[in-house]
Every structure is written in C-alpha cells, then in structure tokens.
Amino acid sequence: MERKAIVLNSKDNVATALADLASGDTVALEIDKKPVSIKLVSPIQFGHKFSLANIKAGTPILKYGEVIGEATQDIKVGEHVHVQNVASTRGRGDVVKAVAK
Amino acid sequence: MSFWGYPRPDGSVGTRNYVAIIPTVVCATPTARQVSDNVKGTVPFLHQQGCALTPDDLAMANRTLMNLALNPNIAAVILISLGCDPMDIDGIAAGIARQGKPVEKLVIQEVGGTIKTVEKATTIARQMVSDASRVLRQEFDDTKLMYGAECGGSDTTSGLGGNPAIGAAFDILVKKGGRAVFSETTEFIGAEHLLARRAVTPEVGDQITWFVRRYEERFLERGVDMRGTNPTKGNIQGGLTTIEEKSLGAISKGGSETIQEIYEYGERPTKGGLTIVDGPGFDAPSLTAMAAAGATVMFFSTGRGTPLGSPFVPVIKVTANGVTYEKMKDNIDFYVNLAEKDHMADIGAKLYAEALQVASGKQTKAEILGQDRDNGLFIVGPVA
Numbered sequence: 001m002e003r004k005a006i007v008l009n010s011k012d013n014v015a016t017a018l019a020d021l022a023s024g025d026t027v028a029l030e031i032d033k034k035p036v037s038i039k040l041v042s043p044i045q046f047g048h049k050f051s052l053a054n055i056k057a058g059t060p061i062l063k064y065g066e067v068i069g070e071a072t073q074d075i076k077v078g079e080h081v082h083v084q085n086v087a088s089t090r091g092r093g094d095v096v097k098a099v100a101k
Numbered sequence: 102m103s104f105w106g107y108p109r110p111d112g113s114v115g116t117r118n119y120v121a122i123i124p125t126v127v128c129a130t131p132t133a134r135q136v137s138d139n140v141k142g143t144v145p146f147l148h149q150q151g152c153a154l155t156p157d158d159l160a161m162a163n164r165t166l167m168n169l170a171l172n173p174n175i176a177a178v179i180l181i182s183l184g185c186d187p188m189d190i191d192g193i194a195a196g197i198a199r200q201g202k203p204v205e206k207l208v209i210q211e212v213g214g215t216i217k218t219v220e221k222a223t224t225i226a227r228q229m230v231s232d233a234s235r236v237l238r239q240e241f242d243d244t245k246l247m248y249g250a251e252c253g254g255s256d257t258t259s260g261l262g263g264n265p266a267i268g269a270a271f272d273i274l275v276k277k278g279g280r281a282v283f284s285e286t287t288e289f290i291g292a293e294h295l296l297a298r299r300a301v302t303p304e305v306g307d308q309i310t311w312f313v314r315r316y317e318e319r320f321l322e323r324g325v326d327m328r329g330t331n332p333t334k335g336n337i338q339g340g341l342t343t344i345e346e347k348s349l350g351a352i353s354k355g356g357s358e359t360i361q362e363i364y365e366y367g368e369r370p371t372k373g374g375l376t377i378v379d380g381p382g383f384d385a386p387s388l389t390a391m392a393a394a395g396a397t398v399m400f401f402s403t404g405r406g407t408p409l410g411s412p413f414v415p416v417i418k419v420t421a422n423g424v425t426y427e428k429m430k431d432n433i434d435f436y437v438n439l440a441e442k443d444h445m446a447d448i449g450a451k452l453y454a455e456a457l458q459v460a461s462g463k464q465t466k467a468e469i470l471g472q473d474r475d476n477g478l479f480i481v482g483p484v485a
Binding site for chain 1: 256257258260261290291292295317320321322323324325326327328331337339340342343344345346349350404422424439440442
C-alpha cells in the first residue's frame with residue numbers, strides 16, 4: 001500500500017502528506033517502525049505538513065529531526081502546519097529593524 | 102566505469118566541445134550573440150554585467166569569466182570587450198592562455214565598431230570551430246568527471262526525493278575519487294551546522310558557518326525579511342514553509358561525503374573530492390558558479406518544474422513530483438518515484454548511469470530545446 005504521509009525523523013512533530021488528504025481523514029503513519037494514526041482537522045495538500053501533536057505557540061517545529069521554524073500560534077494535532085502558523089527565525093531583517101527602532 | 106570525453110591540454114576532460122564567445126561587459130553582449138549566430142559550434146555567454154561594479158564585484162566578475170572559459174567543455178575562447186569597460190580582458194585572456202587553451206580577444210572600440218568586430222570574430226571563430234572539431238572523444242575513467250548540483254523551483258518533493266537522488270549520485274563519484282561541487286549558500290541557512298559537521302577540518306567547518314552568516318547578514322543589515330523571497334511563492338505553494346525547511350532538503354543534493362573546502366563565487370576549486378562554492382539560491386547565476394568551478398555535468402532537481410539549463414554544461418533535470426513529471430516531460434530528464442524513497446542508493450546509481458551517458462554525448466532536454474542560453478553573473482551590489 002502506498003504511504004499517504006511520511007514522518008522523516010522520530011523527533012519530528014510534523015508529517016508530510018504524499019497525497020491530497022481531506023479533513024476528517026485518519027492517516028496511518030510509521031514513527032520509529034511503530035504505527036501511529038492521526039485524524040486530520042484540516043485538508044492537507046500533497047507535499048504539505050500536518051501536526052503530530054498539540055503544539056504550543058513558540059515551540060520549535062521539527063522536520064528531518066531539525067528545527068524548521070517556530071509555531072506562531074497554538075497548533076492542534078492533525079492541523080495544517082504552514083506559513084499561517086509557523087515562522088522562520090532566520091534571515092529576519094524585519095525583526096532586526098523593528099528592534100533597532 | 103567510463104565515459105567518452107574530450108581531452109584538454111591541461112589534463113582535464115570535457116563532456117562537450119564548444120567554442121565560447123564571451124563578452125566581458127553587457128555592451129559587448131549583442132556583438133557576442135551575433136558572432137555566435139554566424140558560426141555553428143560556438144556558444145555565447147550572454148550576461149548583463151561588467152560595468153559600474155564595486156571593486157569586490159568587479160574582481161568576482163573577472164575571475165568568474167576566466168574560470169568559466171577554463172571549463173573543460175570549452176575548446177577555445179573569443180573574448181569581446183567594449184574598451185572603456187573596467188573589466189580586465191588582458192588578465193582574463195592571460196589566465197586562459199596559461200592553461201594552454203586557445204584564446205583571442207577583441208576590443209570593439211579599438212577594432213572600430215560592431216560590423217568590423219563581428220567580421221573579425223566570425224573569421225576567428227570559424228577557424229577555432231574547425232580546429233576543435235578535430236578533437237575526438239576518447240574513453241576516460243569516470244573519476245575524470247566533475248559533477249555540479251542545483252535545485253530550483255523547489256517543492257517538498259525536492260527535499261524528499263530529487264535532492265537525495267542527486268546526493269546519492271554525488272556520493273558514488275566522490276567515493277571513487279571524482280570531484281563534485283554544490284552551491285546556493287542562501288539555502289544552507291538553518292542547515293549549516295550539518296554541513297559544518299561534514300567538513301574535513303574544524304577550520305573548514307567554521308568557514309562554512311562564516312559564509313552562511315555573511316549571506317544572512319546581507320538581509321539583516323538591510324532590514325529585509327527573507328520570507329516570501331526565499332522560500333519563493335512557488336516553494337510555499339509546494340508545501341515549503343521556511344528557509345530552514347528548504348535548506349534541510351536542499352543540502353541533501355550534496356550527498357554525505359566529507360566537504361574538503363568552501364570557495365568564493367567564481368573560484369575554481371583546487372581541492373579534489375566534494376567542495377562548495379559560495380553563491381545565491383537564484384538558479385541562473387548559481388549554475389554559472391558551478392560551470393566556473395569546472396563542473397562538466399550538472400544535476401538540477403525541480404519539484405515544480407523549470408526548463409533552465411546552462412550554456413556550456415549539460416544539465417540533467419530531476420523531479421520527484423509525479424504530477425510535474427507528467428506535465429513537463431519536455432523538460433524533465435529523470436523521475437524519482439517517492440514510493441521507492443527507501444532505496445535511494447539504487448535510484449542514485451540509475452541517475453549516475455544517466456549522467457555517464459550525458460557525459461558521453463547524450464543530449465539533455467534543456468540542450469535539445471535550447472533552454473541553456475541565459476545564466477548570467479552574480480553581483481552583490483550596490484551597482485554604481
């Protein structure tokens with residue numbers, strides 16, 4: 001059976017969809033060879049990410065076992081994780097500028 | 102394993118056999134294009150720089166054009182300058198000649214205008230193509246190759262499949278003793294610690310970190326928010342959320358071998374094995390950096406699909422996005438099926454075999470469709 005989504009590292013708090021998934025779908029995943037299932041609360045497009053846990057605002061988002069940014073708001077398990085609720089902490093000249101003012 | 106390539110006087114081996122028409126400055130670019138239109142077998146390097154540059158950018162443009170001309174895929178070179186431009190045509194020509202490569206230079210203001218320059222250059226180019234055509238392909242060990250890697254028009258699949266496949270092909274060549282280079286410093290941001298860890302010495306590791314910091318500082322100093330610029334709008338639509346996420350996928354195209362050195366943009370690595378050259382994530386000038394580094398076959402992973410090739414170096418387009426592959430078969434050379442993601446070494450071996458064919462003369466889609474003309478030069482600015 002083709003995988004509907006993939007978790008790249010056991011430390012990750014997000015999974016990546018390998019197909020277009022609908023809100024309400026239950027997605028079977030494998031983390032550290034153990035089966036895990038996540039019920040989606042948003043539609044997830046191919047290539048986009050969803051949360052594996054409830055994530056508090058300010059928490060690092062992990063993919064590939066590495067930090068890819070920070071949650072800018074609380075994120076529910078199964079929710080779409082993208083630019084609306086995650087921000088980069090790098091190359092942020094706007095932040096430097098705001099602090100300087 | 103072996104491939105069929107063109108022997109060069111400096112001991113390097115080309116995968117193509119072009120006469121390059123290189124303008125030093127944009128004012129000579131139309132002339133270079135006209136010369137190339139006249140003579141089959143020539144390839145122009147069409148760029149828009151070469152004047153009003155800071156001293157750092159000027160030095161970068163000079164070394165980039167010289168090292169580009171030294172790429173083994175080029176048999177002979179005609180340089181065309183305007184005359185009043187600040188570029189060092191004599192220095193570039195001397196550097197090319199030192200490696201035993203035939204080179205001629207023409208200065209438009211001295212020759213006396215476009216028509217006379219085109220006539221003179223056309224005459225020289227005709228002879229150079231005739232001479233180059235007598236060089237025949239010979240069989241060489243695959244370790245004589247130098248690979249380059251690029252990613253552009255990225256989406257999530259680039260990090261999951263396209264780049265890891267290229268990295269696996271890189272690993273095969275580097276393990277055998279061949280050379281490989283990758284770039285795109287912007288797309289190391291957030292992943293530089295992983296590259297630094299793979300450096301041959303702690304000093305080289307520190308240098309990698311420093312190059313990335315220098316790049317990021319350009320955004321910080323100007324108060325610019327990199328979000329929306331990189332990752333691009335298309336990257337974000339394709340599921341990439343932040344530069345960190347993009348970088349973590351991008352660096353996998355460099356494989357897993359030890360990084361010997363990091364070089365400035367336009368430099369030619371002197372170390373063997375796997376190296377990095379500094380450069381932007383912007384595809385066109387990045388491809389130029391790797392051509393100048395001496396890459397003779399390049400891989401280019403693209404989740405969303407981009408046609409862009411490179412003037413002197415065959416570029417193999419790789420995608421792991423099935424929809425993109427179906428839609429853009431005209432442009433994509435190699436498909437990585439994500440269902441086989443757990444067998445990346447096998448996929449890398451297939452890509453490696455494809456690269457040997459391309460090195461031996463098989464035309465890439467970017468070459469066949471003429472998508473390999475406009476790469477240009479990188480500048481940091483400001484422009485005066």
